Amino acid sequence: MKVAIFASGNGTNFEILAQKFESNEMAGNLTLLFCDHPDAPVVKRAENHQVPVRSFTVKECGGKLPYEKKIMELLKEFQIDFIVLAGYLRVIGPTILQNYEKKIVNLHPAYLPEYPGLHSIERALSDHRTQTGVTVHYVDDGLDSGPVIEQRRVPILATDNLETLEQRVHECEHRLYPQVVKEILLKINKKEQNDQ
Template sequence: MKIAIFASGNGSNFEIFAQMFAQKELPGELALLFCDHPDAHVVQRAQQHKVPIETFTVKECGDKVQYEHRILEVLRSRKIDFIILAGYLRVIGNEILQHFEGRIVNLHPAYLPEYPGLHSIERAFADKRAETGVTVHYVDAGLDSGPIIAQRRVPILKNDTVAELEKRIHAEEHQLYPAVVKKILLALQ
């Protein structure tokens, strides 16, 4: 089974997955990093792990339709079976969703359906919530609305800063997401 990871930024979740695939802790092959920001740090991480990289932007492709079509061509040419979104900050289009139905997972830094979309951590913090969380879900055509696979609550402490809360959320993500993906990939074998 060939796996692609889509990411847009730093790549801390990518790093964990790359290490797990390299150590054979996850079934399948990490066959591709797709990144929509050519200068993102995750590209350097992929290079260090010798993971094949594709990176291009919507602007380079002309529009979102052509961008999605080009991504799908890349995925088909590399015979990708499953997609892990790891900080990919774009909505997946219908063409890719149809081709990979039920085979795209995402990690969201909130306890969905609370705070879908961007800036979830900041919004939960600003609302002075007692807790927020992390969610792993399948991707559908909506915004963070796909079927939930697993969730964990993360408390917002009295003297927290956004940065401290973000660290604790990332710590939960780094445990939950790989465990859930491992379970899914084992079931797909």
């Protein structure tokens, strides 16, 4: 089973997932990193793990539809079976979704349905909430609205600022995401073996 990770930024979740694939803790092979920001730090991380990288922007492609068509060509070229979003800051459109239904997972830094979209940690903090969280969910055609697979709560302390809260949310992500992805890939692998 061939897995692609999509990411847009620093890539700390990519780093942890890549290590798990390298140590054979994950079923399948990490075959591709796709990044929509060619100069994002995650690109260097992928190169350090010898994971093939492809990167282009919506602007380069002349719009969202040609951009997604180009991604689909890439997924076919690398024969990708499953997609893991790790800090990929774009909404997945129908061109990809119809080919990968229930085969794309996302990690969101909030306890969905609370705070979908961008700046979730910041918004929870500025609303003076006592807790936020982390959600792993399947991707559908809405904004962070797909079926929830697993969630964890993260307390917001009275002493928290954005930096300290972000750090604790990321620590929770780094524990939860590899564990959930591992379980999903294992189930898919078992099912494929049983179907043969």
